[in-house]
Amino acid sequence: MKYYSTNGKSSLASFKEAILKGLPDDNGLYMPQEIPELTSSFFRDIDNYSLPEIGYKVIQPFVDGEIPDSILKSIIEETLNFEIPLVKVFDDIYSLELFHGPTFAFKDVGARFLARSLSYFSKKSEQKLTVLVATSGDTGSAVAQGFYGVPNIDVVILFPSGKISYFQEQQMTTLGKNITALEVNGTFDDCQRMVKQAFLDKELIEEMNLTSANSINIARLLPQSIYYFYGVAQIPKDKRQQLVVSVPSGNYGNLSAGLIARQLGLPIQHFLACSNANDTVPKYLETAEYKAQSSVQTISNAMDVGDPSNFQRMLNLYSGSHENMKSDITGYSYSDRETREAIHQVFNKTSYVLDPHGAVGFLGLKEYLTNKAGKGIFLETAHPYKFKEIVEKEINIELPPVLSFDELQKKSSSFSSKFEALKAFLLEK
């Protein structure tokens, strides 16, 4: 399988080249040249497959032998060694809980697969790698955990100061060793801009082997398609028609992975792109005009993205056609007040606890299904405990702890949002 750049000005890359490079030289994003439809027998029997078996079926065509199958199977088994249950919240509304991994957010799937695949390639070439990451909260935590102590790999995480939750910050700033966290005086979009600029800087790429662990990296994004299959597999066969999937979105990697799952043949009738006040993509869907915005701070902070990187991939999947994208995807945007109300009301009616990100996905699904036949899944992308200060206020009870960092010391340095500062820091490392 070859990978091309969405900007069309870079040469084709193998899986190994795409994963090691992260970003193509023309500042596009890598995409697989083919998205081959999986066999009808796989879909017929999908309920009998385990999560790692589904994972292997989905990922193998994209790796295409560049990692030997037996090693790929163990990478996938280690990646997916936690539950991803589908929970019924209301009649016809299901939550796909993606937060049962080690850092309690959906990013664990992609980060663990990427860490193991990069480690396989870097061990073979004995090259030291530096993994650069921009985060609005959860990617940083998952990548820090996924790469902690991995030989030959250094991780540098950029996060926006004061704009992520206490637990997210603790998860990425207390590890030390090969994990460095830089607290940037700016927004997530500043962090992502600096990271992308680093991949285009000739001096930096000559001096060091840089790669990305954001969804910029196609090997971080592709494994996120797996859980869409597993979600559908958990719905009774006779109820799989007219299925809608609602994706709480920020950088739009998760939604892009869902669109890829659909091209692989997964029967999803419609997608919902649900945002908080950072509504660049819902506005595009409404107006056909893409206008990047300055991000605003919300209670679903991991979705505070004003210029989502994966919009390029979405456009590419629809060959640039707004009309075609709009017929498959409906956009919604919700305020913090609506998000809080959803957490409050769903808990009062069902005892189900939403986190602020899942709540945005839930709201979109509820709105879409009003007066429409069909069933829907919303992605519950993070554990409510990660946002306990917000969630507990709405449900009026204390959540049982799943995380504690009381003994651990924060290790991070305050950092400028200027690319030159990042470049100097990396060259000194």
Ligand SMILES: Cc1ncc(COP(=O)(O)O)c(C=O)c1O
């Ligand atoms: C909890 C949570 N929900 C939703 C999102 C948005 O996902 P994406 O950036 O893939 O659109 C993020 C950030 O990635 C997140 O951490």
Ligand SMILES: N[C@@H](CCOP(=O)(O)O)C(=O)O
């Ligand atoms: N919401 C993300 C932002 C980065 O997304 P990515 O999927 O491109 O890594 C975060 O939690 O950091």
